[in-house]
Amino acid sequence: MNAPASMIRLTTQRQIILEELSKVTSHPTASELYDMVRKRLPRIGLGTVYRNLELMAESGMILKIEVGGTQKRFDATTDEHYHIRCSVCGRVDDIDVPVVKELVAQAKESSAYMIQGHHVEFTGICSDCQKKQH
Amino acid sequence: MNAPASMIRLTTQRQIILEELSKVTSHPTASELYDMVRKRLPRIGLGTVYRNLELMAESGMILKIEVGGTQKRFDATTDEHYHIRCSVCGRVDDIDVPVVKELVAQAKESSAYMIQGHHVEFTGICSDCQKKQH
DNA sequence: TTACTAAATGATAATCATCATCAATTAACA
DNA sequence: TGTTAATTGATGATGATTATCATTTAGTAA
Numbered sequence: 001m002n003a004p005a006s007m008i009r010l011t012t013q014r015q016i017i018l019e020e021l022s023k024v025t026s027h028p029t030a031s032e033l034y035d036m037v038r039k040r041l042p043r044i045g046l047g048t049v050y051r052n053l054e055l056m057a058e059s060g061m062i063l064k065i066e067v068g069g070t071q072k073r074f075d076a077t078t079d080e081h082y083h084i085r086c087s088v089c090g091r092v093d094d095i096d097v098p099v100v101k102e103l104v105a106q107a108k109e110s111s112a113y114m115i116q117g118h119h120v121e122f123t124g125i126c127s128d129c130q131k132k133q134h
Numbered sequence: 135m136n137a138p139a140s141m142i143r144l145t146t147q148r149q150i151i152l153e154e155l156s157k158v159t160s161h162p163t164a165s166e167l168y169d170m171v172r173k174r175l176p177r178i179g180l181g182t183v184y185r186n187l188e189l190m191a192e193s194g195m196i197l198k199i200e201v202g203g204t205q206k207r208f209d210a211t212t213d214e215h216y217h218i219r220c221s222v223c224g225r226v227d228d229i230d231v232p233v234v235k236e237l238v239a240q241a242k243e244s245s246a247y248m249i250q251g252h253h254v255e256f257t258g259i260c261s262d263c264q265k266k267q268h
Numbered sequence: 269t270t271a272c273t274a275a276a277t278g279a280t281a282a283t284c285a286t287c288a289t290c291a292a293t294t295a296a297c298a
Numbered sequence: 299t300g301t302t303a304a305t306t307g308a309t310g311a312t313g314a315t316t317a318t319c320a321t322t323t324a325g326t327a328a
Contacts, residue, residue: 009275009324030315045278050315052276068200070286071314084247096244103231103254110230113218113258120237120254124247143295143304165285179307184286186305204315205285 008055016040017052018061018076027065027073027083027092067092067121082119086126088133095122142189150174151186152195152210161199161207161217161226201226201255216253220260222267229256 020036021028028036034049053074057064063075067083069090077094084095097120107115125133154170155162162170168183187208191198197209201217203224211228218229231254241249259267 007275007325011276011324013277031313043278045280047279047316048277054316066202084241084245084249086247087250093245093247095241095247097237097240100234100237103234104256106231107218107229107256107258111218111227111256111258112261113220113227113229113256114264115218115256115258116221117258118254118256120252122238122241122245122247122249122252124241124245124249124251127246130248141296141304145295145305147306163285177307179309181287181308182306188287 008059013037013041013044013048014052014056017049018056021062021074022076025094027075027094029071029073031071033074065092068123082122084122084124086129087123088125088129091126091128093126097122147171147175147178147182148186148190151183152190155196155208156210159227161209161228163205163207165205167208199226201253202257216256218256218258220263221257222259222263225260225262227260231256 016037017033020040021033024036030050030053031046033053034044034046037044037049053062053064056062057074060078063078065073065075065083067073067085069085071090073092075094080099082095082097082099083092085092100120103118104115107113107118150171151167154174155167158170164184164187165180167187168178168180171178171183187196187198190196191208194212197212199207199209199217201207201219203219203226205224207226209228214233216229216231216233217226219226234254237252238249241247241252
């Protein structure tokens with residue numbers, strides 16, 4: 001009855017991209033991940049990294065973070081949480097602030113949009129950049 | 135004693151960019167603003183629009199919004215408030231949900247970052263896009 | 269195991285948003 | 299009205315991302 005589902009293959013590239021992303025607690029950009037992955041797969045193309053990150057984000061395996069800054073970032077942790085971005089170096093980390101569920105309820109009342117979700121992004125200066133500013 | 139402050143001129147371009155931005159409640163991108171301004175100043179360059187939006191954002195006259203999506207957006211309203219972005223068309227609007235001041239306090243406790251601020255971005259489907267999805 | 273086929277890759281070019289450069293123009297003021 | 303530095307418009311450069319396409323390969327069936 002269903003149209004034949006397109007087959008999603010388990011390729012070396014995909015596995016290693018996911019492994020490398022899972023190793024770090026920071027939230028690398030596509031090209032940072034490209035550099036990390038290339039140490040193990042020197043012939044991989046940047047396009048493959050972009051393609052797979054996009055694919056994994058769509059399927060919910062990873063999280064695509066579109067915050068301030070020019071590049072998208074990726075996160076292997078998919079449960080709902082907030083982020084903090086360094087305004088100096090652009091680094092993004094998870095932040096352990098409890099998710100405010102009421103925000104969505106409030107938004108539903110005060111907007112004609114059909115609300116899907118929310119995200120909180122804190123801005124600050126990371127400890128590395130604080131040190132460098134002597 | 136001070137170095138001579140660089141003179142900031144009141145040009146036609148700047149005035150009209152600010153006027154057009156103030157006219158709308160949406161949050162146009164630089165190129166949307168370019169189209170709006172060009173109806174009154176057909177010879178204006180896109181670079182001028184970018185330059186002035188950046189300048190006005192730096193001086194605090196307007197707000198530069200770096201949310202999801204690929205383009206930066208601008209807002210003539212500068213007091214602290216949250217935004218909602220349509221996941222279909224990318225449109226961004228203000229949303230009337232009270233600012234949660236406690237979030238920053240909580241963030242300060244649970245992070246090594248020097249916290250500067252926060253922003254909440256809701257995601258949803260705007261009424262126009264709801265209609266179009268028959 | 270081998271052969272088949274659609275999915276995926278790597279290389280490359282194309283696109284899009286933004287920024288930089290620079291000669292020509294113009295706002296502010298003496 | 300003339301001077302001068304700030305600004306403009308035109309254009310090119312850059313950086314991130316996406317599209318294209320011939321080649322390779324994972325998954326499956328013989």
